[in-house]
Amino acid sequence: MSSSDSVVSLEDVTVEFGNDGGVFDFFGESNPVRAVNDVSLDIGEREIVTLIGESGCGKSTLGKTAIGVQKPTSGSVKYRGQDIWEARNNGKNASISFSEIRHALQIIHQDPGSALNPNQRVITSLSLPLKKWNPDMSRERREERIYALFERVGMTPPGDFLNRYPHQLSGGEKQRAVLVRAMLLNPDLILADEAISALDVSLRVEMMDLMLELQDIFDTSYLFISHDLSNARYIAEKSGGRIAVMYLGEIVEIGTVDEIIDNAQHPYTKALRWATPNLFDDRDDSDEFPIREIDVPDPTDLPSGCNFHPRCPEAREVCQREHPGVFQSETGGHQCRCFRADDSHEYWNSSPLYD
């Protein structure tokens, strides 16, 4: 996919936190955290990209950067070809205004409670954004749309739910209300940041199905963040989307379900897959955990060479010295940041690092 066909396109994006002139900088006590490191990613029309990786690897920061909430330290983030930060800072030259971009890129969080005002009835919380973005829409028309969507997501009769306060809804009902609120704005992309993680396991599939159903109606793309590979697999498989695996700020592998689940190339992806037993029918219980059991490196003090080499059972001397670039499969879709993806790399003649 080229960046011109994309809804959102990130190119060489890096996001650092720290070194902001605070008191710790003065004493030289803080190194910046490179939460996102040189990430390029295109999200297509009606595409679902799932970001997966352990806590602190940079998923939320990358997600917020993709929707224009977090400014990148370097690199560009474009919405339909328009640089989001240029639109924000230099609106006169922008072909798409920053407010149009913010309208088109919505977010739903893990905690739906935080998105609904506890002191307002649900109908009010859902009406306000519609009113803001469509000031000419009559109150009757607004409520008609909200009621229709509530019916669509199975919250019937809608009035029973809409006239309650958020604390009178269950977690699953609140999350559905928040999804409806985002969809009412007819966004092009929704960042779903761990949006199903707080739900009971039994409700997660229901919520993912609902997201897919609404995607069909509204032609929405999703950037779906999860730390659970089986959820990532479910949504990517059903939508024909891609899974992107993050490790310490980088996308270390990206591809379709077949490529990531059945033909993983990166040792970290293989470790995630191993750690998700319900994905791995052929696992022998005596198999060793395919990752070296040391602490996750400090994101303010990244290792030399490949970020993953201290934990990688396949690491060789070159991995300690050189940072791997992105290797692409012949079709270009399956990408991996590991020397092992290149049959002719000097890695294969380099000495193993660990016994």
Ligand SMILES: Nc1ncnc2c1ncn2[C@@H]1O[C@H](COP(=O)(O)OP(=O)(O)OP(=O)(O)O)[C@@H](O)[C@H]1O
């Ligand atoms: N505003 C901030 N200021 C300083 N550091 C931050 C900030 N936001 C994130 N970080 C750091 O950036 C790194 C990536 O954080 P991020 O929340 O993006 O990861 P994550 O993969 O989404 O984690 P989790 O799954 O726990 O939410 C972490 O080391 C985190 O502490």
